[in-house]
Amino acid sequence: MNLQKKSFHLPYLGCDLAEAQGLPYDTLVGPFGEPTVGLEIRNLPLQWCCNSNSYSSYHRVLLQICQILGEGYTIQKLDVFTKKTFNAAPRESAIEKKYDAHFSGRAYKELRTFLLFSPLLSATKRKGINLSEATASLTPLKEKFSKIYLLLDSVGAHPKYLRLKDYENYLALLFQGKETSTPVKENILSGPEFLQVGEMLLKTVSLVDLEELSIPVDVSPSASDGKNLGAAVDPFSFLFDLKESPLIVYNQILRIPLQSKLHRELERKKKRHEGVSSSAPSNLLVAREIESLLEEVAREGSLLVEGHFSVLYSAEDKLSQEKIQGSLETGFFRRGIVLSKNAYNQMELFRSFFPGGAVELKSYDFFLSPLEPMLCFLFKEHLPENESRGFALDFTSREGIPLRIDPSDIPMQTGRISNRNKFVLGPSGSGKSFLMNSLVEQYLRYNYDVVIVDTGDSYQGLTRYKEGRYIQYSEKDPITMNPFQLSKEELGIEKMEFLSSLIYLIWQGQEKEMSPSEKSVLDSLLLCYYELYFLKKEGIENYPVEKRTGLYQKYLPYASALSSKGSIRKNNIGGRSLHTGSSTSYYEVLGIESTLPIKEIRQHGKRLQGEMQQGGLVDTPEVLSEALTVLSNYTTKRAYDKTLVSSREKIAASLPHLKQKDPVTAEEKFQNLLFHLAPEALCFDSFYKFSEHFLPVFLNGGQLPISEASFNQSTFFLVLRDFCSGGKYGETLNRPQEKSLFEEQLIVFEIDAIKDNPKLFPIVTLIIMDTFIQKMRYRKGRRKALIIEEAWKAIASKLMGGYILYLYKTVRKFYGEAIVVTQELQDILSNPVVKDSILSNSDTLVLLDQSKFQENYQSVASLLNLNAVEQSKIFTMNRLDNKEGRERFKEFYLKRGDSGEVYGNEVSLMQYLLYTTEKPEKEALEFYYENAGSLNEGLERFLLDHKSLGLSLSEMVSLVNLLKRPLKSSDALNFQNIKKEYPTIDPWELLRKELAQ
CATH class of the missing domain: 3.40.50.300 (P-loop containing nucleotide triphosphate hydrolases)
Known part of the structure; x- marks a missing residue:
């Protein structure tokens, strides 16, 4: 076969460099002298953002761009999907190296988006080169281009001006048909179905065939994915899924013609069809459609634009090309689009993918529509990107490629959280x-x-x-x-709140809520506990006189109630202590009034005792039993009541007398109080001992005594006793933690x-x-x-x-x-x-x-x-078709602030073994750890055996646990032979019998 050879020329007269123009971008000069300027941007909606409003918002941005340009310009949008291979930068730790090796060589798609702008050339202007006219058209283009840049920057599209190197790299990618580090110029074989560049096949398909227009009647900026609660996606998001193609480029060209001229042409066309409507009814339908279009444009104030949409893809062989073609046709068909069958002008279509390539197309490559529905055909998604080079965690995209995610620092800095x-x-x-x-x-x-x-x-x-x-x-x-061990500086409101909550938790359990009176008592108790401790430690004599006088008055009731032996005085009947270290009355123990009849006292006491035993709050309620015994008998009750009257009279008589005494005597009493009552050391034991002496006086010695019903000190002491040394939980709050824990x-x-x-x-x-x-x-x-x-x-x-x-x-x-x-x-x-x-x-x-x-x-x-x-x-998690070629993984939803994203948690086998909670796997690893003498060496050997022995992880774990030792190569070989020789029998049963012999 005799093939005609032609030299391939790029359709550019040259490039005006930024430095020569004093601009931040280079300008391509087309074959007719027309300038082309461009940006690389990031589409706004994130893939799987599921938010139709995000697509509509970006749609409005694209609409604004067209309105800024106005009539007489061409917009070209190129979305370039490149197949790449993941290779991580070297990292130091063993676990990071294993993680990176796990993903090394994994294929993924990269998306880059370009926006290019050129003056629209009419048919007459394509007949020759007019540099003066081209130069004149550059000034308004530059002004509009600057406005577009500012708009895209303000909405977060990250625009970047294109330079000559960017254009060269893109063109090299087109000519190679794939990503390569060393571009090589190859001959291009042009055929009716595809181009062949070296060993790669390049095929271009057009979305619209004017002879058989098959596009949906209703279009929108987003579509439903058909599952996952109808999550909003880009109508053409399936382009991400064409994994076999090394390169896919979606070419979107919009021409905004002079509107008045276009309207006149449409009016003439309408009249022509109306004039021949009698010969063919279809002509009348066409005339009505044109009239309807013009009315809509006039009513909405919209622009009429001409659109061209095509997809270029590469394939490594004919089989792959046919498979990709089938996937493309299926994807577009699901969106109501039948691809054009008239794609025999492959070279012409291929050249339209060049920056400024609209001039390569003929009128039959475009179709006419109002601007807004035409914008629905533009691709609108971007892929997730690494978030930070600083503090960032390794997770994966939905595609299974490592991403660096910052869970807190950048979100904090930007106000997201x-x-x-x-x-x-x-x-x-x-x-x-x-x-x-x-x-x-x-x-x-x-x-x-x-x-x-x-x-x-x-x-x-x-x-x-x-x-x-x-x-x-x-x-x-x-x-x-030892939560009580605090320095004076640490003793703040929050610490007191913690301690009072802790004490109440021990006393009443977590279900009850602390009453205001109980909180007041516990706060006062803790405050005095620490105050007396630090007074004793620092010495009262080191305080100013005014401070000392105030302290004497504050602690006078406690000092007065202190016996010469250093304990609170107790009342006795028949040689028995009625208060057991407490000045609380038996009436308060039972929570009753002293006027209650004996019969009702007996009933109430028994009921209360039963409730406490049933609730598990009291192990041995001796105080309740003693109070019930004393108050249930007429003789002992009468004697007890007399002691209460006598005690109140003595307290009333002693307080004024003490206040009149010489301050030296008050100081002596206070020193006696410090000596006997102030704790020597801070711990739960000393707090309990302090409370035994302090609490009864505090509850009964004030101007407004606190009843047993408001603060039940009997149960308080009985329950807290379990946490004293020698008690059931005696070490829990007395033994301090190791200081090394803080390091x-x-x-x-x-x-x-x-x-x-x-x-x-x-x-x-x-x-x-x-x-x-x-x-x-x-x-x-x-x-x-x-x-x-x-x-x-x-x-x-x-x-x-x-x-x-x-x-x-x-x-x-x-x-x-x-x-x-x-x-x-x-x-x-x-x-x-x-x-x-x-x-x-x-x-x-x-x-x-x-x-x-x-x-x-x-x-x-x-x-x-x-x-x-x-x-x-959330309900897209673990539901995507993204399992192929990946080890076990789970997806999770991470919401930072008002919105969230879904990521994958996929780890290396080393990490899996460290994180596993499966008992058989942990037991198998223990055999390796013990045999190797350390976790690191045992883990490394396990990984090597798994790689070299040819066993699945579950088989290896089961075999290790069966043999109760690390594996040898003969173990694996024996297991494989058993499976081959006895395919219908459980190999584990045979192995167990073999071991038993």
Whole structure:
């Protein structure tokens, strides 16, 4: 076959460089002297933003651009989809290297978008070169171009002026048909179906065939994806899915002709058709359509434009080309478009993809329409991009390509969020543990201290790998702290609030709410406890006289009630102590009036005693039994009443007398009080001992005595006694934590052993939270994170609401964040503390697979402030056709501020093994760790064996656990042989029999 050879020439006279023009962009000069200027931009709607308003908003921006240009100009929009291969920059740590290697070589699509502007050339102007006319047309173009740049910059499209190198790179890409580091000029073989450039096939298809116009009657800036709650997408978003093609370019050209001239032409055409309507009824229909078009344009004030839309794609062979062609036809057909069959002018169409390439097209390549519907054919999406080079975490795009996501710093700087706190919700099996492990591991690469409260061994592997502290609660080695050990500087309002909440939590449990009188008593008790401690430590003599006099008066009732032996005086009947270290009356113990008849006293006392035993608040209610015994008998009750009268008379007589005494005597009494009552050391034991002596006088010695009904001191002492040394939980609040904990970067408190203990669980959770607050203050200049897994339920009560609110508001001041993780939907629906204290102070929301809640999601959506658009995003999670060529992964929704995005959490096998909570996998790894002598070496050997032995992960785990040792190559070979020889028999059964022999 004899082929005619021709030289290929680019359709440009040259390029006016920016430096020569004094402009920030270069100007291409077309074959007729027409100038072309361009921008690279980013389309505004993010892929899978699911928001039809975003597409409509960008549609209006494109409309404004056309209006700025006005008639007599051509707009060319090129969306270039390039197939690339992921290769990460070198990183230092082993875990980062494994992560990057996991994705190395993975193919993905990159999208670049160009906007080009040229004067519209009429047929007469294409007959020759008129440089003077071309130069004159450049001035108004430059002015319009500057306005367009400012508009695109203001809406966040990130416009960048194009220079000669940008044009050259784009043209090189077209001629290669793929991304390459070393462009080579190849011969072009032009055929009726496609072009062949080297080994690549290039084919161009046009969207519209004027002889058989097949486009939808109704068009819009966005379309429904047909699933996922009808999520809004670009009508041509399927272009992202053509994975086999190394290069796809969507060419969109709009010509805005002179409107008056065009209208005259249409009027003439209408009249011609009307004149011959009698010979063919179709002519009348055409005339009516033209009339309707002109009326619409006049009514809407719209521009009439000519549009051309075509797609160029490359293929490596004919088979791939046919497959891509089929996918394109299917994609456009679903949008109501039948591609043109008249695409035999492949070279002409190919040249139209050049910058300023509209001049290569003929009139039959365009169709006429009002501007707004024509803009619906423009592509409008962009792909997610890396967010930061500073603080950023590794996750993936929906396509499965690593992305650097900044969860807090940039969102804080831009005002998207006002705090770093997070709320994480995901049902069991949704990948929540993997996501949190990934988050923590990446936090630790930065300047982070992390404290975790866990109830399921989710972080054991990661903690060992990072050499953090893993603290498990047990009766032999409980988690302890001494929350009372404070310096004078640390003693602030928030600390007093914490201690009063802690004491009340021990006393009454987490379900009750502290009354104002109870809070007042506990606050006063704590205040005096610390005041007397520091007075004794610092010496009362070092205070000014005025201060000392005030202290004498304040503590006079307590000093007067102190016996010479240093204890509060007690009343006795028949040699028995009636108050057991307390000045509270038996009437107050039972919560009754002294005038109540004996019969009713007996009934009330027995009922109260039974209720306390049933509630589990009191182990041995001796005080109740003693009060009931004394007050149920006429003789002992009468004698007891007399002692109460006598005691009140003595107190009334002694107080005025003491006030009149010489100040030296008052000082002596106060010194005696300090000596006997002020604590020697700060701990729960000393607080309890102080309370025993102090509280009875405080409750009964004031001008307004506090009744037992308002503050039941009997139950107070009985319940708190369990936390004194020697008691059931004697170490919990007396033994201080190791100081070294404050230096640890990662601490995990595993408290699964006490999650069913309603008394201890909330108390231990609370003291861990307080440990975090101390660490937060102590470790200055570092980021901090407190992560509370399901343990948050232990403290999500009305009592703790104020403390949680304080914690959430305080962490921000110390470069920190609080993260609550839960899996139960009902938890957030039914708990007011979650809403008022946690959710309202968490600007970042993380949701994992919510599909099981989809039918009843409105209440959750309302609570989480999720509008219809955000819900659409959420229900696309794990539903896209994006599984091919990827290891196991789960997607999650990350909402920062008012809006969120969906990302993938896909990790390397090394990370999977560190994060796994599957018991068989953890047991198999232990055999490798023990054999190697360290986690790092054992893990590396496990990975090498998995790669070399040819076993799946589940097969390897099962075989290791069966043999109870690391594998040898012969083990794997034997297993494979058994499977081949006995394909119908369970190989594990055969192996177990073999081992038994």
